[in-house]
Amino acid sequence: MERLQKKIANSGYCSRRKAEELIKEGKVKVNDIIVTELGHKVDDKDQIKVDDILIEQEQKVYYLLNKPRGVVCTTDDDKNRKIITSLIDTNLRIFPVGRLDYDTTGIILLTNDGELSNLLTHPKNNIEKTYIAKINGKLLPNELMALKKGVIIDNIKTQKARVKIKSYDKKTDTSIIELTITEGRNHQVKKMFERVNHKVLKLKRERFAFLTLDGLASKDYRLLTVKEVKQLYNLGKNTK
Ligand code: URA
Numbered sequence: 001m002e003r004l005q006k007k008i009a010n011s012g013y014c015s016r017r018k019a020e021e022l023i024k025e026g027k028v029k030v031n032d033i034i035v036t037e038l039g040h041k042v043d044d045k046d047q048i049k050v051d052d053i054l055i056e057q058e059q060k061v062y063y064l065l066n067k068p069r070g071v072v073c074t075t076d077d078d079k080n081r082k083i084i085t086s087l088i089d090t091n092l093r094i095f096p097v098g099r100l101d102y103d104t105t106g107i108i109l110l111t112n113d114g115e116l117s118n119l120l121t122h123p124k125n126n127i128e129k130t131y132i133a134k135i136n137g138k139l140l141p142n143e144l145m146a147l148k149k150g151v152i153i154d155n156i157k158t159q160k161a162r163v164k165i166k167s168y169d170k171k172t173d174t175s176i177i178e179l180t181i182t183e184g185r186n187h188q189v190k191k192m193f194e195r196v197n198h199k200v201l202k203l204k205r206e207r208f209a210f211l212t213l214d215g216l217a218s219k220d221y222r223l224l225t226v227k228e229v230k231q232l233y234n235l236g237k238n239t240k
């Protein structure tokens with residue numbers, strides 16, 4: 001069940017505020033009965049009309065993409081760079097769930113479901129994201145511990161993280177580190193490593209919650225299954 005104004009706004013007909021006005025003005029009918037109460041709850045079976053015109057609910061879609069390097073996670077870009085939605089063949093108004101940097105690769109969800117996107121990006125829900133970072137140098141035990149416990153970035157301490165050293169290459173003096181975090185702050189991984197004096201040379205997100213890149217080459221994408229969408233909704237139950 002969803003609030004009437006939200007359902008109208010989610011259809012793309014107008015903003016939520018405009019929908020509230022329309023409801024108050026008596027222009028909205030649910031199953032052919034005028035509803036002026038803002039909190040009125042509706043579900044997918046209810047027929048909603050504004051000015052006697054039926055509102056079509058946009059079909060919800062959920063894509064999992066293996067983002068390549070050189071793509072921005074916005075729906076338009078003033079520098080004319082390639083935008084992430086252009087990689088998906090759809091006419092629906094999809095957007096990325098959270099962001100990966102221009103030079104970061106890996107798993108990202110795209111959807112037109114604002115409700116699920118909010119649940120998955122809400123810090124309260126502690127959705128795990130696993131990154132593989134190539135950094136310069138060797139991560140020392142005290143640096144590893146600091147990353148695990150939390151470091152201060154932008155004046156706020158990061159939450160506890162899981163950190164594993166996967167390998168160290170003596171020849172290039174670089175390390176591969178696996179890092180699992182539950183937040184999604186701006187450039188978080190790069191800033192965390194910066195705090196312990198290492199530079200991220202390459203970054204890939206390998207896991208988002210229980211979803212992985214299995215079977216997806218760079219630029220490839222697939223639709224989520226109904227079961228996966230339900231599982232994602234369940235992860236967001238803290239903020240429902
Ligand atoms: N952290 C970063 O620094 N960059 C990303 O793209 C994702 C997480």
